[in-house]
Amino acid sequence: MTAAAVATGALLVLIAATTVLGGVLIFGRFIRRAREARRTRLAAPARRLLLAVTAGDDDPVLADSLVELDAENWRAVEPTAVGLLGKLRGEAHAALVEILVRRGVADRAVRDLRHRRPVRRAAAAEVLGHVGRRETAPAIAALLTDADSDVRAVAARALGRIGDPVSAVPLLRSLSGRRSVPPQPVAQALMRLGSAAQPALETALYQADELVRATAIEVLGLVGAISATGLVEYTLRADPSVEVRVRAAGALGRLGTRSALAPLLSAVEPVRPAALRAAATRALGDIGSVAATSALAVLLGDPQHAVAHNAAYALLRLGRAGRTVLNEALGAAEQTRRQTGEQTGEQTGDSRAEAARVRAAGYAREALAVAELQEHRRAPAVPVLRPAANAVGTAADGAAVSPTNGAAAAAGEQTSDIAGPDTARHDTAGPDTVGHDTVGHDTVGHDTAGHDTARHDAAGHDTARHDTAGSAVGG
Amino acid sequence: MDTTSIVIADDDPDIRDLVAFKLEQAGYDVTAVDNGVSALEAIQRRPPDIAVLDVMMPGMSGIDVCRELRGEPATATLPIILLTARAQEGDIETGFGAGADDYVVKPFSPRELVSRVQAVLARTRA
Numbered sequence: 118m119t120a121a122a123v124a125t126g127a128l129l130v131l132i133a134a135t136t137v138l139g140g141v142l143i144f145g146r147f148i149r150r151a152r153e154a155r156r157t158r159l160a161a162p163a164r165r166l167l168l169a170v171t172a173g174d175d176d177p178v179l180a181d182s183l184v185e186l187d188a189e190n191w192r193a194v195e196p197t198a199v200g201l202l203g204k205l206r207g208e209a210h211a212a213l214v215e216i217l218v219r220r221g222v223a224d225r226a227v228r229d230l231r232h233r234r235p236v237r238r239a240a241a242a243e244v245l246g247h248v249g250r251r252e253t254a255p256a257i258a259a260l261l262t263d264a265d266s267d268v269r270a271v272a273a274r275a276l277g278r279i280g281d282p283v284s285a286v287p288l289l290r291s292l293s294g295r296r297s298v299p300p301q302p303v304a305q306a307l308m309r310l311g312s313a314a315q316p317a318l319e320t321a322l323y324q325a326d327e328l329v330r331a332t333a334i335e336v337l338g339l340v341g342a343i344s345a346t347g348l349v350e351y352t353l354r355a356d357p358s359v360e361v362r363v364r365a366a367g368a369l370g371r372l373g374t375r376s377a378l379a380p381l382l383s384a385v386e387p388v389r390p391a392a393l394r395a396a397a398t399r400a401l402g403d404i405g406s407v408a409a410t411s412a413l414a415v416l417l418g419d420p421q422h423a424v425a426h427n428a429a430y431a432l433l434r435l436g437r438a439g440r441t442v443l444n445e446a447l448g449a450a451e452q453t454r455r456q457t458g459e460q461t462g463e464q465t466g467d468s469r470a471e472a473a474r475v476r477a478a479g480y481a482r483e484a485l486a487v488a489e490l491q492e493h494r495r496a497p498a499v500p501v502l503r504p505a506a507n508a509v510g511t512a513a514d515g516a517a518v519s520p521t522n523g524a525a526a527a528a529g530e531q532t533s534d535i536a537g538p539d540t541a542r543h544d545t546a547g548p549d550t551v552g553h554d555t556v557g558h559d560t561v562g563h564d565t566a567g568h569d570t571a572r573h574d575a576a577g578h579d580t581a582r583h584d585t586a587g588s589a590v591g592g
Numbered sequence: 593m594d595t596t597s598i599v600i601a602d603d604d605p606d607i608r609d610l611v612a613f614k615l616e617q618a619g620y621d622v623t624a625v626d627n628g629v630s631a632l633e634a635i636q637r638r639p640p641d642i643a644v645l646d647v648m649m650p651g652m653s654g655i656d657v658c659r660e661l662r663g664e665p666a667t668a669t670l671p672i673i674l675l676t677a678r679a680q681e682g683d684i685e686t687g688f689g690a691g692a693d694d695y696v697v698k699p700f701s702p703r704e705l706v707s708r709v710q711a712v713l714a715r716t717r718a
Contacts, residue, residue: 168613204604
């Protein structure tokens, strides 16, 4: 047999194999489409029924008809019912839950929590989280140490939705260990538990694990646990971890009590770590006390960028008193420049003080410029109806210079969102923070690119488009 | 009496059908589409009394549609409600900055959405 004959034979075999494979693929696709079409056809009447019940039609006959659907028709419509669970609230949500419970979906989900496939376990936790029965919380909490990381995150979110305060302890515990849950879903779940979780959060501040303490103190600030202010102040002063103290400063800013002023002013002293000083400076602005004006005026010329930068924005937040300081900083720098010009070649006073004045003027100029842009952007956005040209101009401005991702971000702002997108933005310490982030910015959720990164965090949040359970809210 | 017409745009078929069902039930004449470009075309072809737009849609977002509509004299004053899962302050600010009249966050209540539609219509017709 010649080499040519062998080559021809091999080519023919290859062509035959390709043809068969192509045929199988086409046939498979045809079968899938046919099944899909059949499912859609079957689901159509039941779907109409489901929409009627969900839309608030109080006719009990409709709900009964849905519950009594035969297995095949229910299978066709069940994905829609489960999918809508996370997208609706109020009466529509309650109606859906009732149908799913009566149909046995909730009971099946309880059994599926132990399913061998992670996707089924996650889907079960997701459904039970939306159904919200407290008696299922312990079984879901067991998934916080699941072998699959997505299942663990879904379980944390489900516990938050159920809202049983008993879940606070396992949630905090889930932050540690080999099979841990990322802090973002844990913090969001803890926030949903509300004030009932406060005792567990306070106890967590004495835990050895730094991430547990950092998350607990952040959540205390986010839920507005005013009665824990003393403990948060103590943590700011005494915690061995800089990261936890940074979180404590942020929490004090959110809590906004007058008593926080003294510990925050102490935290901005030059001997403190840079990240802590930056966070405390920002918190002074959050508190909004004009008593911090003189301290912030000094910090405006600080050699550490994050401190000076945050001081400028904190002054802006103080209102007229802060703006006066910013304008004075600009004026002082101008005066220094003129004096330097008049006394060419001579040193005018203390060169360090002069450098501080120039720095302060730079940060003041930036903050005032950003504030002006924001005001320009916000001003026309209020009226309901307005001329087209005005509206377009506003939108364009908004896209070009956003307070969250525009000039401020360019200047090096950072965000620190343990709790993720549901919480208010909280810039901490600027670029210097990253170097001092002992907890690890990946796990804690530091976000160097602004809020968009946090919003699409794969660890999952309630608005993520795709998660393991496949039933998160989109759009 | 003419029926009040509404254009709904949402790429999620469940939400789109539910909102359409609820609004039809409330007596509105509903046109439902699954993307921003189709919404823009439907609105420009026959301007409705109000539009309900999902923000995150493939191709052209609800925000983009809103801006386009505000730029056209024929639709500059069309009442627009944004329906979205994006609930951060910045997102809401962006929505209103683009010219939206109201902003409904998912998870949402269909009954509340109908009330918002009625309120926006009443406000803009006043």
